[in-house]
Every structure is written in structure tokens, then in C-alpha cells.
Amino acid sequence: MLAPGSTIGILGGGQLGRMLVGAAARLGYRSHVFTPEAESPAGLVTPFVTRAPFDDEAALARFAAAVDVVTFEFENVPAATAEFITARGKPMHPGPEVLRITQDRLEEKDFLRSVGVATTEYRAVNSLADLRRAAQQIGPRGVLKTVRLGYDGKGQVMLGPDSDLAEAWRRLGGAIAILEGFVDFACEVSVIIARNASGADATYSPVENRHVNHILDTTVAPARIAPEAAIRAEAIARHVADRLGVIGLLAVEMFLTRSGELLVNELAPRPHNSGHWTLDACATSQFEQHVRAICGLPLGSTARHCDAVMKNLIGDEVERWREWIADPSAKVHIYGKSEARPGRKMGHVTRLLPRG
Numbered sequence: 001m002l003a004p005g006s007t008i009g010i011l012g013g014g015q016l017g018r019m020l021v022g023a024a025a026r027l028g029y030r031s032h033v034f035t036p037e038a039e040s041p042a043g044l045v046t047p048f049v050t051r052a053p054f055d056d057e058a059a060l061a062r063f064a065a066a067v068d069v070v071t072f073e074f075e076n077v078p079a080a081t082a083e084f085i086t087a088r089g090k091p092m093h094p095g096p097e098v099l100r101i102t103q104d105r106l107e108e109k110d111f112l113r114s115v116g117v118a119t120t121e122y123r124a125v126n127s128l129a130d131l132r133r134a135a136q137q138i139g140p141r142g143v144l145k146t147v148r149l150g151y152d153g154k155g156q157v158m159l160g161p162d163s164d165l166a167e168a169w170r171r172l173g174g175a176i177a178i179l180e181g182f183v184d185f186a187c188e189v190s191v192i193i194a195r196n197a198s199g200a201d202a203t204y205s206p207v208e209n210r211h212v213n214h215i216l217d218t219t220v221a222p223a224r225i226a227p228e229a230a231i232r233a234e235a236i237a238r239h240v241a242d243r244l245g246v247i248g249l250l251a252v253e254m255f256l257t258r259s260g261e262l263l264v265n266e267l268a269p270r271p272h273n274s275g276h277w278t279l280d281a282c283a284t285s286q287f288e289q290h291v292r293a294i295c296g297l298p299l300g301s302t303a304r305h306c307d308a309v310m311k312n313l314i315g316d317e318v319e320r321w322r323e324w325i326a327d328p329s330a331k332v333h334i335y336g337k338s339e340a341r342p343g344r345k346m347g348h349v350t351r352l353l354p355r356g
């Protein structure tokens with residue numbers, strides 16, 4: 001067990017890192033952020049920052065020597081970075097193998113299928129000929145996604161019966177991709193689960209996510225789904241976390257189809273945007289839970305003291321903070337990014353509601 005006073009190394013300097021630093025600080029831990037960015041949301045809230053590219057071995061060695069455990073706040077940390085740190089004898093949670101699987105959509109889906117979890121139909125696509133074949137097998141409506149480095153709808157092209165496949169393939173820039181069958185879902189849900197080294201786990205209530213332009217816009221907690229579907233969603237998350245051997249948090253994004261089937265869309269082994277509501281509405285936030293899991297502390301209660309609706313403040317939506325800050329039922333979080341570019345997550349606001 002790593003006691004308060006220890007130092008947590010965080011790879012990545014975004015808002016998830018920033019909120020992790022806050023939760024760690026409350027429990028008496030120090031955080032050391034490793035980020036290539038000159039100014040980062042997480043780097044603004046701790047004095048311990050290494051600013052260097054992820055392949056700078058000298059900087060990584062100094063970082064590894066200065067921390068007691070390493071985690072990450074985004075899953076595109078290069079595999080070589082993770083290996084370098086663990087080779088220096090520093091524990092990394094979740095581990096490099098979890099990172100390897102979840103940073104590659106094809107590996108992730110193959111893994112899910114191998115442990116008996118339902119996903120959308122998918123095919124690997126390495127060329128235009130592959131894409132034509134895959135489209136024939138999967139049907140006219142699909143989503144072509146890069147296998148690596150896609151997020152918030154980047155590296156994705158929606159395909160319909162009239163789509164020009166050559167043009168779609170060009171738009172992805174020839175990157176290795178997968179074609180997924182389009183799911184006409186009733187709603188999107190996610191479950192955030194924490195698991196510690198002794199295999200104990202704790203799940204938050206499934207939540208409902210609404211995306212706009214492929215970016216999460218709103219999370220409704222708890223999800224307005226049948227109790228039986230919520231139980232199934234939590235069981236899927238528990239099974240996946242266990243089979244992956246995650247130490248830390250795992251977010252499991254799922255589609256609930258109109259026939260009631262749950263298909264896993266994506267995994268994220270870290271705090272997740274759809275768990276931000278837990279900061280204000282739960283006994284233990286997802287960020288504190290991640291700290292507890294990676295430091296070997298007992299997991300906290302995931303009990304919800306109220307219902308909540310979380311709205312992301314994207315781009316210049318953040319300028320509406322004055323409205324929200326004057327609302328007694330709203331909790332405003334702003335990430336300290338200096339430039340409000342379109343599509344950029346600038347903050348979020350959680351409206352607290354009586355428990356339904």
C-alpha cells in the first residue's frame with residue numbers, strides 16, 4: 001500500500017489529470033505530471049511537472065525515479081514509454097498490457113470477443129479493397145474508424161449506402177482502420193468500474209450518454225434504462241475489468257440496442273468524461289477511486305447521494321459560465337485551458353437533482 005505522502009506519476013496533462021491531481025491532493029498524495037505540452041490543465045495544479053516528449057528517455061528516467069507509482073490519463077501513451085517505466089522497476093497501473101489492448105480498436109474488439117462480450121460487427125481494413133469487401137459483408141451502413149489515436153470522433157467516417165468508399169478511405173489517410181456496422185441504438189450507456197490489486201471491485205451506476213458531433217455532450221446519471229439492463233451492464237463491466245486484470249478505473253462504453261442487447265463499443269482504462277458527475281454526486285469520485293485503486297487502498301463507496309446531469313462545456317460554450325455559476329443546483333468545473341477552440345473540452349457543469 002502506498003501511504004499518503006507518496007508521489008503519483010501521471011502520464012498526460014489534460015483535464016482528467018488535473019482532476020486526478022485534485023483528488024490525490026485531498027488524500028495527501030503528491031502528483032508529478034509528465035506532459036509534452038508547454039501549458040497543460042494538470043501541469044497548472046501541481047509544482048511537480050516534467051515537460052518532455054514521451055520518447056525522451058532521460059526525462060522519463062528522472063520522472064520514474066521521482067515517483068512511487070505511475071498511471072496515465074489518456075490511453076495513447078506509447079507502448080515504449082510504458083515499457084521503459086516498468087523496466088525501471090516502477091509499478092504502472094493500469095499495466096502496459098491493458099494499455100496495449102485498449103489503445104488499438106482492433107485489439108480491443110478481438111479481446112472483447114475472446115472473453116465472450118458482444119460488440120458491433122467489425123472487420124479489419126488495411127486497404128481500399130479490404131474496405132469494399134468489409135462493406136459488402138457488414139452492410140451499407142457503417143462507421144470507418146482508425147484503429148489507433150482516434151478520439152472525440154476524430155479519425156471516423158460514417159458510411160451510408162451512397163458513400164464513396166474511395167473518398168472515405170482517402171479521408172482516413174490510409175491509416176489502419178476497422179469498419180464497424182452502424183448500430184441504430186436506443187441509447188448509449190457507460191459503466192465506470194474500479195478494481196484493485198486484490199481483485200475487489202466497485203461500480204458506479206450506469207449512466208446515459210448523449211453525443212453531439214461524436215463528442216460527449218451530456219451524461220444523465222443514472223441511466224434511464226430498465227433495472228434489468230442496468231444489472232447486465234454492470235455485470236459486463238465487471239467481467240471485462242476482471243479478464244483484463246485492470247488495477248485502477250475502467251470505463252466501458254456500450255450501445256443499448258432497440259432489442260435490449262448491450263454491445264460494448266469502447267474501453268478506457270482511466271477516469272472518463274462520463275464519470276465527471278461522480279465528483280459532485282457520489283460519496284467517492286471516480287478520481288479518488290482511481291487513486292485508491294492504484295495506491296492499494298480500500299475502494300471507496302460509489303453510493304450516489306443525488307441524481308445528476310453533466311453537460312460538457314465545449315469550445316465557446318464555456319463563456320456561459322456566468323449563467324451556471326449563479327445556479328445553486330449547478331457545480332461548475334473549468335479546466336484552465338487558455339484557448340477555447342471549437343470541439344475542445346473547456347469545462348463541465350453538473351446539475352444536481354433529487355434522487356429519483
Ligand code: AMP
Nearest residue numbers: 120143152153180181182183211214266
Ligand atoms: P467512439 O469514438 O467509438 O466512442 O465513437 C464516438 C461516437 O460515435 C459514439 O459514442 C457513437 O455516438 C458514435 N458511434 C461510434 N461507432 C458507432 C457505431 N458502430 N454505430 C453507431 N454509432 C456509432
